[in-house]
Amino acid sequence: MKTMTEKDELGSYPTDRRGFHLAVIYSLGTLIAMGLGVPAAVYLLLPPKSRREDQWVEVADLKQLEAGSPEEIVFRRHRVDGWKVSSEKTSAWVVKKSATDVVAFAPQCTHLGCAYRWDENRKSFLCPCHNSNFDINGNVLNGPAPRPLDRYQIKLEGSKLFLGTVQKSEA
Numbered sequence: 001m002k003t004m005t006e007k008d009e010l011g012s013y014p015t016d017r018r019g020f021h022l023a024v025i026y027s028l029g030t031l032i033a034m035g036l037g038v039p040a041a042v043y044l045l046l047p048p049k050s051r052r053e054d055q056w057v058e059v060a061d062l063k064q065l066e067a068g069s070p071e072e073i074v075f076r077r078h079r080v081d082g083w084k085v086s087s088e089k090t091s092a093w094v095v096k097k098s099a100t101d102v103v104a105f106a107p108q109c110t111h112l113g114c115a116y117r118w119d120e121n122r123k124s125f126l127c128p129c130h131n132s133n134f135d136i137n138g139n140v141l142n143g144p145a146p147r148p149l150d151r152y153q154i155k156l157e158g159s160k161l162f163l164g165t166v167q168k169s170e171a
């Protein structure tokens with residue numbers, strides 16, 4: 001008697017009941033292996049989703065801001081890193097100059113990254129860590145900060161203000 005793995009004289013496998021059951025078992029085994037193997041291969045071989053964060057985030061309505069009065073605006077930015085999606089809180093110092101002219105500064109001092117604030121009495125941004133001062137345009141008044149404040153990319157849609165990524169300033 002021939003087994004399932006032995007072909008007959010015509011080159012075919014036997015078609016008796018035992019052969020049929022073996023064929024079913026082998027087919028199921030193949031299907032299970034594919035069911036497990038294909039997702040594993042996709043996971044191992046395809047690169048993860050690339051790192052990405054929201055390009056533009058709506059942060060304010062310019063109609064709500066007072067011209068010439070810097071305001072710290074806190075907002076959330078979503079970040080996709082591989083399979084992980086996170087949301088982080090950040091802020092910007094927004095200075096509205098007119099209905100269509102606005103700048104937004106990154107919230108870290110360009111010396112060593114401390115958080116600075118607007119000093120209404122001195123009419124300048126003051127960093128408490130080492131006393132750097134910046135004017136309302138972000139320029140250094142007093143060091144040790146080596147360069148102006150970094151700025152966000154900005155986009156206006158009507159009166160809606162959108163912030164993009166931070167652009168490093170030049171010394």
Ligand code: FES
Pocket residue numbers: 109110111112113114127128129130131132143144145
């Ligand atoms: S970190 Fe701002 S002056 Fe040093």
